[in-house]
Amino acid sequence: MTNLVDIPKVNAKNMTEKEFFYGHKACAGCGGSVAVRLALKVLGERTYTALPAGCMSAVGFIYPQMAFNTNAVITTFPGAASMASGIAAGAKALGQKDVKTVVFAGDGGTADIGFQALSGMIDRNDDVLYICYDNEAYMNTGIQKSGLTPYGTKTTTTPAGKNIPGTVTHKKNLFEIIAAHDIAYAATASIGYPQDFLNKVNKAKHTKGATFIHVYASCPTGWGTPTETSIEIAKDAVDCGLIFLAEFEDGEYKLNRNPKEFAPVKDYLKKQGRFKHMTDEDIQCVIDNRDRKWARMRKQWL
Amino acid sequence: MDRPKKTEFTFPTHINDYPTGPQYKAGYLPETNAGWRTFRPVVDHDACVYCLRCYLLCPDGTIIKDNGQIKIDMDYCKGCGVCAHECPKDAIEMVKEQL
Amino acid sequence: MKEIRWHGRGGQGGFTASRLLGIAASVHGGKHALAFPSFGPERRGAPVLAFTKIDDSKIHDRSEVQESDYVVVMDETLITPGFEKGIRPGATILVNTENIEKYRIELKDFQVLGIDATSMAMEILGRPITNTAMYGALAAASGLVSKEAAIASIHTEMKPKLAALNEKIVERAFEAIKA
Amino acid sequence: MKSNKIFISGDEAVAQGVRLSRPHVVAAYPITPQTITVERLSEMVEAGEMDGEYMHVESEHSAISATMGASAVGARTFTASSSQGLLYMAEGLHYCSGGRWPVVMMNANRSVALPWSIYGDQRDSLSLLDCGWIQVYVEDAQEALDMIIQAYKIAEHKDVLTPMMVNLDGFILTHTYELVEIPEQEMVDKFLPPFQTPNKMSFEEPKNLGFSSKPDDNTEFKYQQNEAMFNAVKVLKDVDQEFAETFGREYHGMVEEYRCEDAEVVLVALGSVCGTVRVVVDKMRAEGKKVGLLKIRYMRPFPEAEVKDLARRVQAMGVIDKDISFGYEGTVYTNVNSAISKIDKYVYKSNFVGGLGGRDITKADIEEMFNKLFSGIENKSEEKVEFFSLNVETND
Numbered sequence: 001m002t003n004l005v006d007i008p009k010v011n012a013k014n015m016t017e018k019e020f021f022y023g024h025k026a027c028a029g030c031g032g033s034v035a036v037r038l039a040l041k042v043l044g045e046r047t048y049t050a051l052p053a054g055c056m057s058a059v060g061f062i063y064p065q066m067a068f069n070t071n072a073v074i075t076t077f078p079g080a081a082s083m084a085s086g087i088a089a090g091a092k093a094l095g096q097k098d099v100k101t102v103v104f105a106g107d108g109g110t111a112d113i114g115f116q117a118l119s120g121m122i123d124r125n126d127d128v129l130y131i132c133y134d135n136e137a138y139m140n141t142g143i144q145k146s147g148l149t150p151y152g153t154k155t156t157t158t159p160a161g162k163n164i165p166g167t168v169t170h171k172k173n174l175f176e177i178i179a180a181h182d183i184a185y186a187a188t189a190s191i192g193y194p195q196d197f198l199n200k201v202n203k204a205k206h207t208k209g210a211t212f213i214h215v216y217a218s219c220p221t222g223w224g225t226p227t228e229t230s231i232e233i234a235k236d237a238v239d240c241g242l243i244f245l246a247e248f249e250d251g252e253y254k255l256n257r258n259p260k261e262f263a264p265v266k267d268y269l270k271k272q273g274r275f276k277h278m279t280d281e282d283i284q285c286v287i288d289n290r291d292r293k294w295a296r297m298r299k300q301w302l
Numbered sequence: 303m304d305r306p307k308k309t310e311f312t313f314p315t316h317i318n319d320y321p322t323g324p325q326y327k328a329g330y331l332p333e334t335n336a337g338w339r340t341f342r343p344v345v346d347h348d349a350c351v352y353c354l355r356c357y358l359l360c361p362d363g364t365i366i367k368d369n370g371q372i373k374i375d376m377d378y379c380k381g382c383g384v385c386a387h388e389c390p391k392d393a394i395e396m397v398k399e400q401l
Numbered sequence: 402m403k404e405i406r407w408h409g410r411g412g413q414g415g416f417t418a419s420r421l422l423g424i425a426a427s428v429h430g431g432k433h434a435l436a437f438p439s440f441g442p443e444r445r446g447a448p449v450l451a452f453t454k455i456d457d458s459k460i461h462d463r464s465e466v467q468e469s470d471y472v473v474v475m476d477e478t479l480i481t482p483g484f485e486k487g488i489r490p491g492a493t494i495l496v497n498t499e500n501i502e503k504y505r506i507e508l509k510d511f512q513v514l515g516i517d518a519t520s521m522a523m524e525i526l527g528r529p530i531t532n533t534a535m536y537g538a539l540a541a542a543s544g545l546v547s548k549e550a551a552i553a554s555i556h557t558e559m560k561p562k563l564a565a566l567n568e569k570i571v572e573r574a575f576e577a578i579k580a
Numbered sequence: 581m582k583s584n585k586i587f588i589s590g591d592e593a594v595a596q597g598v599r600l601s602r603p604h605v606v607a608a609y610p611i612t613p614q615t616i617t618v619e620r621l622s623e624m625v626e627a628g629e630m631d632g633e634y635m636h637v638e639s640e641h642s643a644i645s646a647t648m649g650a651s652a653v654g655a656r657t658f659t660a661s662s663s664q665g666l667l668y669m670a671e672g673l674h675y676c677s678g679g680r681w682p683v684v685m686m687n688a689n690r691s692v693a694l695p696w697s698i699y700g701d702q703r704d705s706l707s708l709l710d711c712g713w714i715q716v717y718v719e720d721a722q723e724a725l726d727m728i729i730q731a732y733k734i735a736e737h738k739d740v741l742t743p744m745m746v747n748l749d750g751f752i753l754t755h756t757y758e759l760v761e762i763p764e765q766e767m768v769d770k771f772l773p774p775f776q777t778p779n780k781m782s783f784e785e786p787k788n789l790g791f792s793s794k795p796d797d798n799t800e801f802k803y804q805q806n807e808a809m810f811n812a813v814k815v816l817k818d819v820d821q822e823f824a825e826t827f828g829r830e831y832h833g834m835v836e837e838y839r840c841e842d843a844e845v846v847l848v849a850l851g852s853v854c855g856t857v858r859v860v861v862d863k864m865r866a867e868g869k870k871v872g873l874l875k876i877r878y879m880r881p882f883p884e885a886e887v888k889d890l891a892r893r894v895q896a897m898g899v900i901d902k903d904i905s906f907g908y909e910g911t912v913y914t915n916v917n918s919a920i921s922k923i924d925k926y927v928y929k930s931n932f933v934g935g936l937g938g939r940d941i942t943k944a945d946i947e948e949m950f951n952k953l954f955s956g957i958e959n960k961s962e963e964k965v966e967f968f969s970l971n972v973e974t975n976d
Contacts, residue, residue, distance in 0.1 A: 012354035017304040019363040023331040029382035061791035069329030071781035074790035079645030086649025089633040093604035120638030228383030323680030328786035427759040437756040461855035
């Protein structure tokens, strides 16, 4: 396994000046575009990018405006991982060296419709880095619930009212589902902790075979937050323990942050329009679920 | 070239002017995003300590390192305000665009 | 055109025999042939059919075999009610049996020949795989392909060690039929 | 030319054609009756007879996605499917033709559920005529092998750049063994040079592929795709001609007329049943009846000119459809009818729907179809769509 210590660190000071995702039409303050932009700066020029239907493809390629300044292709909604597998196989068969293939897919494109192809890609250990930018709903189509939408979220398909408090299921445990494939490298990250994200992309870049990063990426439009707080809110999510930073490597889980105390969940939720309606009881349900999860992670991973 | 620049686009007049299938030059930008802004970032270079947090976190990558100073590509800045909000020295102010 | 129907059980090699005959007739015999199994999801042990068509010119007819000129029965328990359907009157039927007289009475509209393929296979292969014995017997009885072509097809299809044993079986089947 | 004939099945013939075409990437998911093809291809890769990457994908959707991905970096690709699998690919089929990726695929024509059936008919591919793929139907294993090689040359032609589907009837062709000539690799290499395309991502010329286009441009891209399909008409004829000159086997491009010179009545068909029709044509000709066969090879692009040309010369045309578009008629019939309607002459027509779910189409059936066409002219019968060889009485 690649040791992070051996890889030259990429940071704001030394990263390439080149911008590979530029002039796109994402909403102002889009967290997903921070994730895509930073990851591509780590991966560099010799990268093939594949994106399924979703925000990043919709805002990136509107003929004749081509916002990817490297090779990129839009895939079918369920076919991002498999098309990327094909790209990697084609590049290998054509004898191309030092090439990386990366996928940027949203939460719906990853945990729901694209999951079968992703599972196959990891099973075959194809040389692809799959990055899921998770903004916790189908934002491209206008905020509908996905398998990664958390409990209590108000979306256009899980309206909050007298009878139902918005989304009534918890987020799928995507990271552990991926790790259960015995993948070479998987990690969770947040754009609220950008250096941690850069390090993880860098590690995946230097790992041969299938790798996976689940990065929490805010959506001011869908979350009902001011555009300037996109980074802050993604950091808050980690600090209150609803999002955790972890890695899976050599068959072992590792918690990157294990705070003694969490920041208040309620503060994080109440900053966002999508959670405004939640009662104290609803919030307690979110906290209980968080605590159950952390108790298990701490018991099993530490 | 580190960043693509706005490029003039000649609209096709004949079917053969179109590419064969949906494929086009990477990083080709006939349009700017300047029209998206209500507020524009203004940098106080005296207060700026060149920590590059704004450079790192700009969703549009419009912050440029320019000989130890930061510069903003106003063609593509959407005025989201992330840079100003994240600046540890409050060296960036969001100012209303004037026509 | 000559049409041959093979009766066997899934896993007994009936389809292989139909192909061996096709190879002998076409690759080694200068004729044209088609060989195909009864299409379907039959599992090991289930009764299955296979077919071979042989002609001097290219075979265009892709419809099912409806009037067989030769029928090979690799296991006599496969002769059940309805067996005679689709067999041309006067056709030759070869049965793997120790007691052919019974079938001569039952199947009186046809020319019925018996061969104890199981004993032959047990003796040479040590296993009751009767397809090549029945194939050899059919070649000998019908003259559809020469002995040389029949043996050559065994070598085209099988690895050398297995081919040597099966060549012996084909030889023995020829002797048995000629006797 | 040195002869190298071996006794193999249609599935195996396809695998041989693929091997000779040297694809870089093969991605496929097994499904009866296509499975033998992908088994043979994996064996060839294992044995080092084929250099390409063999991808064990987890579904047909991923098979077509992977081949598109590989094609998008300039690799030659192959996939294969059938029936339910082909339908599961449907999204990708449209995507692939729109992306102008010249993927070549083999489809083992098989019935579509429900009821479940693994046996052959052509409802799978005919229900996907509009997905923008070139579709060819073959009659025997040799034609299957030869058309795989031709398919790459047609699909990859700069004026075409459109994926191509080679269809062969499930079991009747896929599982039937026959003598097939295997061309020399050296000659195939000469006939089929390495794949070149402007439509790919490369590090010399980075590109964004598969973009979206607004209403201002979308129609133009679709016009271009249609144009490419029409360009294929000339290209496929040229390729067939060059193939004939190189390998000595010719398939007559869009259609093959069999004994149609002075025919009064012809049957139109696709795929393996054409062979059986030939036998019946010979028999009836010997009896002095002026019958013929029009073997449609390509359903897309459609041989409109050839159908019209023959319609001008005959009195009746019957169409055998191994499919039915419920609530109307057979799809081949609809297409043939549309072409005939454009000529200034009355031709008696009839649609025989048969062979569904693997039901045999016998020589007697075909003779009866011809006789129905003759009596149709004589009695000025109503033109109709008829389910052929139903085993029971119906309410009609």
